[in-house]
Amino acid sequence: MPVRNQPLSDRFPGSLRLLVGSASELLWPTRCVGCEKPATLLCDGCRASLPWIEQRWACPTCGAPFGYLTCTECHGDWPARATVAALSHEGAAARLVTCYKDAHELRLAPVLAAAVATALDEASGWPAADGSPRFEPGDVDAVTFVPATPEAYARRGFDHMEPVATALGAFLGLPVADVLARGSASDQRLLGREERRENIRGSVRAVDDVSGMSLLLVDDVLTTGSTMGACAEALLARGARRVSCAAATRVW
Ligand SMILES: [Zn+2]
Numbered sequence: 001m002p003v004r005n006q007p008l009s010d011r012f013p014g015s016l017r018l019l020v021g022s023a024s025e026l027l028w029p030t031r032c033v034g035c036e037k038p039a040t041l042l043c044d045g046c047r048a049s050l051p052w053i054e055q056r057w058a059c060p061t062c063g064a065p066f067g068y069l070t071c072t073e074c075h076g077d078w079p080a081r082a083t084v085a086a087l088s089h090e091g092a093a094a095r096l097v098t099c100y101k102d103a104h105e106l107r108l109a110p111v112l113a114a115a116v117a118t119a120l121d122e123a124s125g126w127p128a129a130d131g132s133p134r135f136e137p138g139d140v141d142a143v144t145f146v147p148a149t150p151e152a153y154a155r156r157g158f159d160h161m162e163p164v165a166t167a168l169g170a171f172l173g174l175p176v177a178d179v180l181a182r183g184s185a186s187d188q189r190l191l192g193r194e195e196r197r198e199n200i201r202g203s204v205r206a207v208d209d210v211s212g213m214s215l216l217l218v219d220d221v222l223t224t225g226s227t228m229g230a231c232a233e234a235l236l237a238r239g240a241r242r243v244s245c246a247a248a249t250r251v252w
């Protein structure tokens with residue numbers, strides 16, 4: 001069983017913790033994910049240049065930028081009620097995600113969650129396909145997240161969306177419902193959209209009853225949507241009343 005990623009400094013008490021914190025900063029100094037500037041995780045310049053998706057023009061169904069009127073990404077075929085993606089998956093935004101999950105920079109979890117919360121706030125002012133707001137804070141019962149594949153969990157040593165969902169839940173004042181489980185599926189990377197969807201559909205399930213719940217399903221990167229779509233279908237199959245999706249970045 002992999003050990004949960006805990007900062008080295010948290011394992012020591014008091015002054016020793018300070019010392020270990022300084023030592024790890026000397027050995028592995030903090031660098032900006034966008035430009036490697038020292039002493040910051042995301043410098044002011046990279047923060048200002050993040051490629052935010054303008055929610056007004058985004059596809060309300062799959063969150064693709066500029067898909068508001070005609071979306072070539074999802075063609076309206078999507079199980080969730082609405083999807084909000086915060087950033088276009090490029091530049092510092094893409095590095096933010098890879099640095100978080102592959103370089104174990106867990107301090108970026110609240111940064112990713114803050115990006116999602118910001119986009120949700122903006123999206124609450126724009127309609128979903130059914131005419132209701134794309135995000136309705138008062139209507140959501142809990143945040144849930146797309147679980148890592150068993151292979152990714154073993155490789156990284158943590159379920160990478162859990163800390164992001166926890167931070168997002170704290171921002172929104174919502175509990176986190178850890179209800180999705182995922183088995184192995186073939187490697188998705190070489191598959192087309194329909195093949196991806198079929199491949200993953202059988203590998204995701206909701207392990208708890210979510211009858212009557214309105215859930216906000218969150219993931220880091222939304223590409224074809226096959227993974228998130230399968231998770232949304234699994235939640236609806238276990239009785240969820242409503243599923244809305246959110247992603248930190250969107251590939252398009
Ligand atoms: Zn920078």
Ligand SMILES: [Zn+2]
Nearest residue numbers: 059062071074
């Ligand atoms: Zn779309």
